[in-house]
């Protein structure tokens with residue numbers, strides 16, 4: 390692999406993704422990793438990430454100097470560039486000149502391969518206070534900007550390279566080419582990592598782990614569980630059984646997409662649990678958002694557990710017990726929970742609310758090394774329905790937390806219609822890729838006066854909450870074209886009885902969350 394050494398903040402994940410976009414497998418490791426640990430991983434290259442610190446701050450993250458002696462090609466980025474300069478005998482200075490944002494830069498050398506084929510004048514994304522004042526001995530200076538005389542350096546002989554700017558950021562015009570030059574030319578790593586290989590590799594691993602054992606998986610209708618289940622099915626066929634809990638809080642057509650389209654395209658054996666009545670009974674009279682979430686989580690585990698126990702009992706009676714549970718854990722969760730191997734850290738709001746208590750399963754996690762966009766690519770490669778592969782995030786508690794007020798069957802039906810209209814119009818307008826997700830919310834406890842035909846109405850508002858985001862941690866409201874908003878509003882107020890107003894949520898996150906409850 391290529392190791393991306395993490396010096397903090399979110400930079401390392403982005404670099405790791407860009408390396409993979411160059412079809413090279415990458416792994417994120419903490420900056421506390423030792424040279425021996427690095428050597429044991431036999432990396433083909435090392436990228437040192439940026440980070441929020443200054444090399445002068447006491448306690449700022451450092452790097453085992455032995456790592457730069459391993460003879461593995463290294464690319465240092467921003468903070469990583471400065472750490473490299475410092476350790477190799479160059480000079481880092483606090484010049485008091487900060488550079489932040491798009492910066493004009495001049496390329497003065499190609500460093501053998503790092504900047505070859507690049508225009509002399511280009512715009513790069515900078516974000517730093519300290520600067521490299523002097524390159525280490527034997528290093529060639531490759532670029533400069535107005536306030537940074539040493540913006541890049543290289544020793545092609547030692548296969549050591551560094552850049553002050555952030556090539557992983559799209560605002561750096563030729564950023565991806567810098568990474569590709571480092572990977573393919575400087576380090577000589579072939580581009581042979583792709584979704585096809587990942588599938589083949591995972592299939593082999595799963596077969597090895599599972600043997601002839603039986604496996605269950607909870608499908609939520611979302612991308613991760615769908616792709617995880619499809620890979621496991623490809624590996625062990627009908628040793629896998631999928632459980633899909635229909636809690637009655639799904640959107641229009643979602644159950645059919647799982648039961649028909651997904652099953653038809655994968656051949657996965659599916660058990661659906663019809664639990665809508667059970668969930669609605671448990672939610673009767675409840676309006677507090679946290680209480681709703683707790684009830685939905687609890688009922689979910691209960692339904693899943695009942696279905697799993699029945700399958701376990703059945704399997705035990707024919708001699709091949711169910712020993713494994715598939716989880717759709719992704720790489721960012723693994724990195725954020727401290728990385729490493731072993732039991733997954735299951736998020737409290739994970740769709741499969743937790744492991745059934747008295748059933749012990751070994752986890753199968755085929756997506757543990759993957760980013761979300763890679764999971765989608767693999768889903769496509771496996772021939773999954775596009776509606777599932779490109780599905781926007783949808784919370785586990787479903788429409789239950791998109792009705793402000795008590796959740797009832799009628800209100801769910803109403804919201805399902807409004808949501809389906811909004812989604813159809815956004816898709817038709819080609820806006821899906823711009824929108825991270827667009828919750829449609831029913832304010833069931835609010836009524837307002839309207840007029841329709843000859844009569845006065847007293848109906849409920851529907852809120853549209855389109856947001857743009859990278860990771861749902863922060864978000865901005867999406868500036869949708871007025872004509873699209875007008876069409877959605879017209880259709881919802883005309884076609885959904887009980888709704889006489891459509892309003893737009895224009896709040897970023899923070900301070901608002903994406904969901905209303």
Ligand code: XMP
Pocket residue numbers: 682738739740782783784785786826861898901902903904905
């Ligand atoms: P908020 O509302 O906290 O949402 O800004 C952030 C992201 O998480 C999703 N979300 C959930 N997902 N179970 C889930 O699986 C939940 O209980 C849950 N609550 C929020 C939300 O849709 C958004 O993508």
